[in-house]
Amino acid sequence: MNAEILAVLEYWEREKGIPREELIKILSDSLLASAKRAVGPARELRCAIDPKTGDIKAFARLVVVQKVLSKHDQISLFDARRIKPDAQIGEEIEVEVTPAGFGRIASQYARQSLTQHLRKAEKKMVYEEYKDRVGELLTGTVRRFERSDVYVDLGRCEALLPNRERVPNEDFQMGDRILCYVKAVQETPRGPEIILSRADPEFVIKLFKREVSEINDGTIEIKAIAREPGFRTKIAVYTRDPKVDPVGACVGLRGARVRNIVRELNNEKVDIIPWDPNIRNLITNALNPARIKSFEIDEARRRVKIWVSEDQLSLAIGRRGQNARLTSRLTGWEVDIEAEAAPPTGGFEEKVAQAIETLAAIPGISREMADALVHGGLTSLEDVLQAGESYLASLDRVGEQAGAIMQAAREEASRRQIKLGETTAA
Known part of the structure; x- marks a missing residue:
């Protein structure tokens, strides 16, 4: 049975990480009840286990007397001096009282109690660790x-x-x-x-802290977040350092940082926007790339009414109202979006084709890229510049080409400004 006890101790020590000393103490406590039944009501009874051999022994503290009246509490002077030669009457000495076959009996009796104690100890360790x-x-x-x-x-x-x-x-x-x-x-x-x-917004925040060192060291702050798990997240970032672009830092070189986060979120869309204390600017950033016509702000009720052109309404509201809903959660204001009536113009398909042709005419943007941008709601050079690289990267058929498209758009904008300046000077 000693070998069995040692095997149990080794298993719990190795598999559960409970120290051998604590296991010995738990086992000693478990065996004490068994010893009381086997030995009887001995005075200050205790059990000890040899950690090397697994031998179990019972001990009691008995009082040395001339004549024994209670064998459970007393020991004769003659017997005491066989254990301790200088023992005196009235002295307490510890005497081994291990009965025959006690190891086998105690092991059987204590097995269930030991398991219960060890489970409690394991649960306590888990709680303390986590x-x-x-x-x-x-x-x-x-x-x-x-x-x-x-x-x-x-x-x-x-x-x-x-x-x-x-x-x-x-x-x-x-x-x-x-x-x-x-x-x-x-x-x-x-x-x-x-x-x-995996659904809590804090999960996304922790992913950004892990991927973006500037957030982890406090250079960039996450001011607000709104999430519909599995579909879309909006996160507003801010920095006091004028040399740091908070959105660009979160997106990473060619979208590498945000792409790692989106991959972990199983392609959930992530919109990174710059935080602004002005509610007009913040809502404009949150609804980007939709273009807003006008605002009506009710500060007392924390309510904002927004008008957009009819062709921008679906982009501003989003699929099943998701964009507007997340914007409301992100800003803490109730957001209502309505379409502004517009005079009739050419057909929808004609507009789409014209927008594709306009974007495809920009050097560096292919017709396929232009088609993807227009179907993503970006119908002009101004829309592309305002949308930013993080939004482009989230569009179907754009992905890693977002950086190249933004570079081409900036160069085209620069060229147009130069031409405008030459025309004005003439």
Whole structure:
């Protein structure tokens, strides 16, 4: 049985990380009840386990007397001096009282109690380890499913990714490696429960902090964020350093930084906009690239009414009202968008074709690129410049070509300004 005890201790020490000294103490406490049953009501009974051999022994502190009246509390002077030659009457000495076969009996009796103690110790260690990790990003492996909840193996414990914290269009398989945000660590009757999330806006913020060093060191601040998980996120950034472009830093060289974030979010669209304390400018940035005609601001009710041209209405509102809804959440103001009546002009298809031809005439922008830009709501050079590289990168059929398109647009704008200056001078 000693070998069995040692094997159990080694398993828990190796697999669960519980120190051998703590395991010995837990096992000693578990065996004490067994010893009381086997030995009887001995005075100050305790159990000891040899950590090397696994031998179990029971000890009691007995009082040395001339004549023993209670064998559970006293020991005769003659017997005491066989253990301790200088023992005196009235002195307390520790005596081994291990009964025959106690190791086998105690091991059987204590096995269940030991398991319970070890589970409690393991749960306590898990809670102590993770209670201060709320707000961190952790990578784990999908282990099992219960209804729509996902249980993720973090190595030493399991964490829960509830259905409410999942992104609707994400589907996981057993064994998938996933990155999650630690939303909470709770004590429950069953032990500590680690709640993970991939739908929380803080998950996106943590991804930006990981990818964008300027956010991590405080050069750039994330002022506000609004998210519809799996579909679109708007994030407003700001910096006090005039030498730093907050949007450009978040996008990265050729969109590398934001592309890594979008990949982790399974191609969720991410709009990065510059923060502005002026609500007009902030809403204009948030609704970009839609062009706004006029504002009506009700500061008392924190409500803004916006008028746009009819051809810009769908772009401003977004699919199923998503763009307007996210803008409202981002700014904290209620945003109403209406179309301004416009005089009838040529047909829609004619307008689209004309816009494509206009953009394709710009050196460096191919007809295919122009078609992608127009179908993304950008119908003029001014629209492209105002939209910015991060929006271009999110358009279908543009992607990595966003940087080249922006460069071509800037060069064309520069050329047009020069020509305008020459005409004015003449």
